[in-house]
Amino acid sequence: MDDIGLGMVFVELNGEQREIPQGLNVKSLLAWMGTDASRVAVELNRQIVQKGEWEQRIVEAGAEVEVVMFVGGGKS
Secondary structure, three states: OOOOOOOEEEEEEOOEEEEEEOOOEHHHHHHHHOOOHHHEEEEEOOEEEOHHHOOOOEOOOOOEEEEEEOOOOOOO
């Protein structure tokens, strides 16, 4: 992640254009968003990214990212 801090890039995040720091991987993107990584699933460019791959998958300019949060509740 040596590229972090070199600038900003635009991505589509949950259907909206957002500017994020360049060089973020999926895990660091979630941290940047302030998202509880234990309760989400991530899709990058229409492919599910397994949690074990989060540190290797870089979110590049123009990427489409969907972060889906799991919600508990309901009747037992």
